[in-house]
Amino acid sequence: xxxxxxxxxxxxxxxxxxxxxxxxxxxxxxxxxxxxxxxxxxxxxxxxxxxxxxxxxxxxxxxxxxxxxxxxxxxxxxxxxxxxxxxxxxxxxxxxxxxxxxxxxxxxxxxxxxxxxxxxxxxxxxxxxxxxxxxxxxxxxxxxxxxxxxxxxxxxxxxxxxxxxxxxxxxxxxxxxxxxxxxxxxxxxxxxxxxxxxxxxxxxxxxxxxxxxxxxxxxxxxxxxxxxxxxxxxxxxxxxxxxxxxxxxxxxxxxxxxxxxxxxxxxxxxxxxxxxxxxx
Numbered sequence: 001x002x003x004x005x006x007x008x009x010x011x012x013x014x015x016x017x018x019x020x021x022x023x024x025x026x027x028x029x030x031x032x033x034x035x036x037x038x039x040x041x042x043x044x045x046x047x048x049x050x051x052x053x054x055x056x057x058x059x060x061x062x063x064x065x066x067x068x069x070x071x072x073x074x075x076x077x078x079x080x081x082x083x084x085x086x087x088x089x090x091x092x093x094x095x096x097x098x099x100x101x102x103x104x105x106x107x108x109x110x111x112x113x114x115x116x117x118x119x120x121x122x123x124x125x126x127x128x129x130x131x132x133x134x135x136x137x138x139x140x141x142x143x144x145x146x147x148x149x150x151x152x153x154x155x156x157x158x159x160x161x162x163x164x165x166x167x168x169x170x171x172x173x174x175x176x177x178x179x180x181x182x183x184x185x186x187x188x189x190x191x192x193x194x195x196x197x198x199x200x201x202x203x204x205x206x207x208x209x210x211x212x213x214x215x216x217x218x219x220x221x222x223x224x225x226x227x228x229x230x231x232x233x234x235x236x237x238x239x240x241x242x243x244x245x246x247x248x249x250x251x252x253x254x255x256x257x258x259x260x261x262x263x264x265x266x267x268x269x270x271x272x273x274x275x276x277x278x279x280x
Contacts (some may be wrong), residue, residue: 017105023081026186027066034193036070036079045078045101050175056121056168057177061085068193073205076103079193081183086120095120098184100196102176105209109171110146111229116166117141119181135162151210156202160195169199 024040032039042064052058061084068079077100084095116139126143131153136142140161144150152171161167166181178199184192222234 023186024066027068030186030189031068034070035070036068039067039069041065042067042080045080045082045099046104046175047076050103050173053172054170054175054177055124056170059121060087073105074107075105075200077101077197077200079189079196082179084134096183097179097181098189098192099177099179100193101178102200104174104176104204107211108173109176109203109207110148110152111144111173112146112149112152112169114140114161114167114169115145115167116181119168121168121189131158133158133162139165140167148210152203152206154202154206157199160199171203176203190266 020188028038045064046054046057049153063083064086065083067081068077070077079100080097082097082099084097085214086092086095111126113124113126119141122141124141124143126145129142129144129150131142136158140154149171161214164180168179168181170177176195180192
């Protein structure tokens with residue numbers, strides 16, 4: 001009886017520690033620290049207005065896990081683990097990626113798709129273009145039907161493409177998706193999110209310059225802008241504020257609970273010893 005109780009207590013402690021150190025638990029804490037809502041699973045990481053607009057989401061079957069959701073006055077943003085099934089063969093291993101998506105509230109991108117040459121996501125229905133920068137053209141396929149997309153290749157964007165060989169970036173109207181063909185480790189998640197936010201910020205700045213210079217990309221109409229903003233706001237408000245784990249579950253709480261279990265275990269063993277040994 002005594003050993004069974006000890007084993008149960010040890011199993012409970014081990015389970016709690018393992019749960020707290022899981023990818024989901026750690027990402028929930030990161031989401032909370034960044035003021036983001038967190039969902040263990042979601043059916044979509046974009047609004048209905050964006051569904052089907054980006055080629056990445058029309059290829060294969062996607063499942064979204066560990067989803068961060070946040071919003072500011074410019075855009076609606078999500079970071080998620082995307083488990084991608086490339087065919088219906090149950091023996092085919094899914095491809096896990098960490099993705100960053102953004103939907104602008106009152107601006108539009110020219111259509112642009114950038115993917116590594118051998119990427120499963122490289123094929124596109126849109127025309128190929130060349131940057132005439134060997135370090136980029138030797139690594140990436142770039143598709144766009146719009147000459148205005150060339151204005152987005154700022155020194156910051158071209159520098160990133162020269163130094164990082166696994167970038168996927170797709171823009172269409174108000175939507176953006178970015179990933180690096182990898183499931184980002186928990187300890188690297190903040191750096192990944194920061195890189196994606198830098199890219200988004202740079203592209204938003206370039207759009208502002210294009211509008212001021214009367215570029216080829218026309219600003220969204222007032223009706224479309226309001227419709228998009230309403231849809232984004234509704235989607236954000238529908239998301240929970242945070243998962244229960246992200247609200248209050250921390251290492252401090254874990255160790256307090258562990259100490260409580262140990263105290264209860266010692267109390268039980270003391271009672272058991274007094275009842276069975278002293279009495280004998």
